[in-house]
Amino acid sequence: MTDSDDLRDWLILLRTPGLGARRIREGLVARGDAASLLRWLTRHAEALDGEGRAWIEQPDEAVLAHDLAWLAGDDQRLLRCTEEDFPPQLEAIPDPPAALFVKGDASLLLRPQVAIVGARRAQAPGLANARRFAAELSAGGLLVTSGMADGVDGAAHEAALDAGQPTVAVIGTGPDRVYPRKHHALARRIAAHGAIVSEYPPGTAALVHHFPQRNRIIAGLSLGVVVIEAGRRSGSLITARQAGEQGRDVFALPGSIHNPLAEGCHALIGEGARLVQKPDEVLATLAPAALELGAELRARLERGEGPTGVGRRKTGPFDWRQDEEYRRLLDVMGYDPASLDALVDATGIAPGALSSMLLILELEGEIAALSGNRYQRMV
Template sequence: MTSSDLRDWLLLIRTPALGARRLREGLVMRGGATGLVAWLRNHPEALSGAGRAWIESPDEDALARDLDWLKADDQRLLCCTDEDFPPQLEAIPDPPAALFVKGDASLLLRPQIGIVGARQAQAPALEVARRFAAELAAGGLLVTSGLADGVDGVAHAGALDAGEPTIAVIGTGPDLVYPSKHRALARRIAEHGAIVSEYPPGTPSLPAYFPLRNRIIAGLSLGVLVIEAGLKSGSLITARHAGEQGREVFALPGSIHNPLAEGCHALIADGARLVQRSDEILAALGPAAMELGAELRARLEGGAAPAAANRPSKAPFDWREDEEYRRLIDAMSYDPVLLDALVGRTGLSPGALSSMLLMLELEGEVAPLPGNRYQRVVR
């Protein structure tokens, strides 16, 4: 990637309200980051007010800091167009467009187990988390967690103490550590594993970012193990993402008198797999790990990996050459139409239509309206 391409990527990542989904769609339509930046500058109406202001006059100091951060040998921007972008993430509903990685980015391709739990976990649960992390890491599953206090931090430390790498997916910029008490742990992770963030350097810890990073923990992992979680725990968000992404969810049972066991019990009642030993997890995830390994081998040998079809294409997208897009346009009029009506007219699923309408919106062919309505743009 040239320095100009990298700058365009960073500019897009920092564009307010663009988001990973629209960024990915735009990359497909415009043939890459440079093409998308040029198109947005020629079509500022496609962005919000803040987005337009940023594209027209970006903060050069912020972009310079990003580029300076990326100069380090162990720090990179891993883009969804890169061949080594994790295929696991391509299959989730809202994959990130790019990841800032400090450490060994190749580890993201390894079979992983997410381990999450309460920040205020009790001492027995922390000991279990440490033991499970060490045993699962020794068994071939790379431990991935969120660097939070409690179970997360202990899981990272357990894997490292067993002589194995670990991945921390964080909800701040890759140059910051939250909580600050984990600075030494973060250094160990960067040296022997990887720290991953979808947020650019300098991004502070905001409450909204942590639930979003949970989808990446789940998405990178073949399964997620929950160790102690209250009924309103963020760990249950990670477990929900895992379930929605088709990943295995494991939960450790606890005492009925422990409020921090209620979340695990609720997961088990909803269908999560109750486990008491690490070898149960290794046995359950063995086939998925082999499948992932076969996919990666096919890619490295030049074969067509299944997830590659979902990657942004380097060729510009033309909706006129796609039969389904033509069917959608034919089903629309210049009057507002509900998404449900388009489902009936086209026979396409709501999810597929939403994605297609977003691409047509970026193309300037369709305008979104309140109430989940859309209409064609008069030219």
């Protein structure tokens, strides 16, 4: 079977009304691959409702052709849960997506991330805090992830990019749509220097119920969520509470008791979120988890694990100084700035694994991350 055939099978499954990510994942475990699951569903159409049966029996070829044309574009991909570089962070969340449409650098999803979220109508101090936290957390080695919404989300993405660092936007529309429309320029920057991620197929409009759904992915990709200005009914509180349910750290910035956009943050602090005032406090809390994730991702990629349902063993304490590949990487780097692509070519290590190694070395103070996805040895 060609990859084009497999993609087509996946697209049919993802677009089947009433099927959903959970049933697709269960079906993959039971049937082995997308083609086998699709054949089984074709023979057992009673497992679907009327709309789902009609689609399986006669998919809209024009829609599938449009999807495949989008996937044929530069740096545009369907990242399936059966692939080894599907982010393992998402396997542990309730109702994980079966696949993600990605525009940009999909390997960034393997990096330790921090979510920055907050009010769409944030005030000037909130926007300033979003920019400061995003810039400093990016410089500290954490990739900033948010939802590309107006307000805090947009400010966080822009600050990370302005600092010369990539950023990830998880959106509630198809990957070819931009919402809000004012963020077309920002979306282009993110796609060029980061990644735009959606579980919804191309052409999907901005529907209200999609945004709470995408919030679980923002939380799931991240080691922790920083909430900057949020009202009592803010969607950011959904992200924060989902993060807490997923075992992630939740941080909230306090504000004036007279500011209604501080009420959500104060409520989170009252529920046990960490009160933070400086980015360093977030970095200090998340650094151990980032080190563990980097080592675990590297080991996972080396083992070639991929399909959903394959267990990931703990790597235990990890000492990079005892690892021959880390020593070779430092030797290859020398002391001049080197790009990620150059290091991939020089070492032969896969980009996802190499990114994890570089993050560990950065957190250990051995190297510094520079603008333009470059790295320089410091010791």
